[in-house]
Amino acid sequence: MRRVMSGAVAVLAVASLAACGSSSDGETSAAPGLSGEITVFAAASLTESFTALGQAFESENPGTKVTFSFGPSSGLAEQIDSGAPADVFASAATKNMDQVVEAGNASDPVTFANNTMEIAVPADNPAKVDSLDDLANKDVKVVLCAEEVPCGVSARKVFENAGLSVTPVSNEEDVKSTLSKITLGEADAGLVYVTDVKAAGDDVVGVEIPAEDNASTAYPIATLKDTENAALAKAFVDYVLSDQGSAELGTAGFSKP
Template identity: 80%
Template sequence: MRRNTFSAVAVLAAATLSLAACGGSSSSGTPSASSSSGPSGEITVFAAASLTGSFTNLGKAFEAENPGTKVTFSFGPSSGLAEQIDQGAPADVFASAATKNMDQVVEAGNASNPVAFANNTMEIAVPADNPAGVDSLDDLTNKDVKVVLCAQDVPCGVSARAVFKNAGITVTPVSNEVDVKSTLSKITLGEADAGLVYVTDVKAAGDKVSGIEIPADDNATTTYPIASLKNSKNADLAQAFVDYVLSDKGTAELGTAGFSKP
């Protein structure tokens, strides 16, 4: 603006036009354009315990790519999470370690159109020094070998028992744990000689445990479905997170953790 060229009225008009060109601002001081730039707000994701590592990483990456969003996770056994959802627990997304538990939520009218996003298989986990000398499924039938499993109504417990059925063996556990993380903890702490967990959990444990592969003919695979929930208070953000899990970036992160494509 040149010196003394415009009147005070012209100066005011120019200032008004300048603000309009910049998009103005909302009452909170945030540019109004931001409201249409992408998802915002918070969501809570209920996810199977076996997804703890990969989903924690995906949540951080999602937040970084979508400033102004926050993803809070509640990890646990899929069966328990499904019950909580059907009882009205506030959640926006459900990622289950079994189609059975997702079907329960869908049948209750709390979700629709779930999509499979990963597969997982079982593996024998033993303490790093393998004190019981376990090297096969048959060794788990030895009464002197302390075996720990997930509870039989939890997906990892269902899969473990399917493995034993496929192998034609009977295994009596010393304890049945609430989820796969609790099962693995018993092994890393030396409170059990062996247990059946997912291959992803053996990988996540690093050098704390050793993994023993289960023959393909005996092994069991579980499929993980994901869906946004009908009672979500932020449906757009919930669906955006689901889409992110299903994206190439989500698939890559899950693959790094040891999951396979469904």
């Protein structure tokens, strides 16, 4: 078991990223002529890292504005395919990106990060959870993401790998809602991404999942067909794919694809 300590990493990341735009060698340099606004639909687990990247991108490109809509990847994909106005989609699963691509609303997605699962428990760990097996105890209140969202799919894959039967007390709409149940003491444990445990700081304790039982998910990103600012949308995607973007994602706990 390990306690995940909080830190002022977001401020430092923004400072280090702010002097950069993208270039072909993975380094970044200012992108001339960019202006206007874009809306980025992004998986809830990207909240902290993409907020930092957006601030850095705007700092490097005065006159631009990046607005984020964070939520479950499955729901965001449905919104895009229903005509919701957006310029970029960053999904926590290839399945949801494929849905958007197959509908003709995006093309050529690129995987920019991977994420794995971890058990999160309240800071005082009232149920004394210290292993994956403890979640199968009927007296332990477990909360999971809903089955249709990426964090829910991965959580159930973990249980399948471990040969465990776990009945959650609730299924939440996304990983942040799941984590909230734990930090508020409304659940004894939950399966979330390692990045969300890290972002929660001292509010939760992370319990590692054995590698042979764990599950991971890939994060693809793409500009959307109906964007009204294709240049700015592409520039932001390039920024996420740059060395600086990778560094910020690594600081948040994501791994490289």
